[in-house]
Each structure stands twice: as structure tokens, then as C-alpha cells.
Amino acid sequence: YINMLSVYAIEQSEIYGHGNRVVIWFSGCSLRCPGCINQHLWEKESGTLETVSSLLEKAIKNENITGVTLIGGEPLDQSEELLAFVKSVIAKSLDVVLFTGYEPEELSGWQKEVFDLSEVIICGRYNKNLRDTNLMLRGSSNQRIIVKDANLKKYYIQEARQVEVTITEDDITFLGFPEDFL
Numbered sequence: 001y002i003n004m005l006s007v008y009a010i011e012q013s014e015i016y017g018h019g020n021r022v023v024i025w026f027s028g029c030s031l032r033c034p035g036c037i038n039q040h041l042w043e044k045e046s047g048t049l050e051t052v053s054s055l056l057e058k059a060i061k062n063e064n065i066t067g068v069t070l071i072g073g074e075p076l077d078q079s080e081e082l083l084a085f086v087k088s089v090i091a092k093s094l095d096v097v098l099f100t101g102y103e104p105e106e107l108s109g110w111q112k113e114v115f116d117l118s119e120v121i122i123c124g125r126y127n128k129n130l131r132d133t134n135l136m137l138r139g140s141s142n143q144r145i146i147v148k149d150a151n152l153k154k155y156y157i158q159e160a161r162q163v164e165v166t167i168t169e170d171d172i173t174f175l176g177f178p179e180d181f182l
Contacts, residue, residue: 008073013069022067023068025038027045029072031101035126041073067095076102083114098118120148125142126140
């Protein structure tokens with residue numbers, strides 16, 4: 001996986017952070033939290049290998065996006081190329097929202113740099129015993145939202161579960177954390 005990132009899916013969404021975002025689901029997760037809703041993303045092989053430049057091209061093809069959200073699996077289990085990708089996103093005047101099971105004190109090197117460059121971070125391991133379906137962007141109450149820009153805090157202050165449904169001629173896509181209504 002040298003010089004490559006393992007990507008499961010790329011979607012456009014308004015619920016995985018502030019504004020109109022490109023959401024990238026990375027495959028591969030060493031944390032493997034019991035009860036995780038994305039167990040299908042635990043294996044790196046479940047994704048497609050992408051170079052930084054091809055992923056950036058796919059991520060920014062829509063001119064109306066305000067930022068990129070990194071989710072998984074575990075984005076910080078990717079290679080150091082993730083840092084190059086994040087720097088490229090920021091160079092395009094877009095911000096980064098990072099979902100990670102890691103806590104800041106567990107990180108060093110390029111992983112800590114990705115964490116530090118992200119405008120909003122949802123961090124902490126999912127704990128099925130603390131599951132709360134009424135939280136915004138988190139599955140369990142031990143997870144935290146860190147918002148660095150004071151102007152963005154108003155978006156993240158209200159707790160509410162969000163679900164986004166997209167209906168096209170060929171497909172119906174559910175994003176977010178739906179309660180068992182499917």
C-alpha cells in the first residue's frame with residue numbers, strides 16, 4: 001500500500017460535517033470496536049487503491065463542496081499519503097473533518113499532523129455500552145467532537161441524529177446513522 005490510499009466509497013453529503021461535503025470512507029481498521037456499524041470496512045482489501053492525485057481529483061470535481069470528510073474504517077490506519085492528501089485538500093481552500101477512533105494522545109508523526117490539520121475531529125473509540133442514537137456524528141457518548149473554528153461551533157452544538165436519503169433513477173442511498181427503520 002505504499003503511496004496509495006485504500007478507499008471504499010466517495011459520496012457527497014450534507015450530514016457528515018458542516019456544509020456540502022465530499023465524504024471518503026477508507027477501508028482498513030485496526031481498532032475493530034465491538035458493535036461497530038462499519039465492520040465491512042475493517043479489511044483494507046475491501047477498498048480500492050487510489051493515489052493521492054486521483055483521489056484529490058475525484059474529491060474536488062464538484063465545485064460546490066466546502067470540505068472533505070474522512071471516515072472509515074479508520075482513516076489514520078492509512079499510509080502517510082493521507083497527510084499529503086489532507087495538505088492538498090487544504091491547499092484547495094477546503095477544510096477537513098476527521099472521524100477517528102484514536103484519541104489525540106495516542107497519535108504521533110504524520111497521524112498527529114493529520115489530526116492537527118483537521119478543522120473538526122470526531123474522536124474516540126465506539127463503545128457499544130454507551131450507544132446513543134440521539135448524538136450528532138457519534139455513535140456512543142464517550143466520543144468527542146473537537147471544533148477548532150469558533151464560527152463553526154454553532155453547527156455542532158445541537159445534538160441530533162441525522163440521516164440523508166438520496167433517490168436516483170437507479171438507486172436509493174442512506175447516509176448517516178439511521179435507527180433500525182430499514
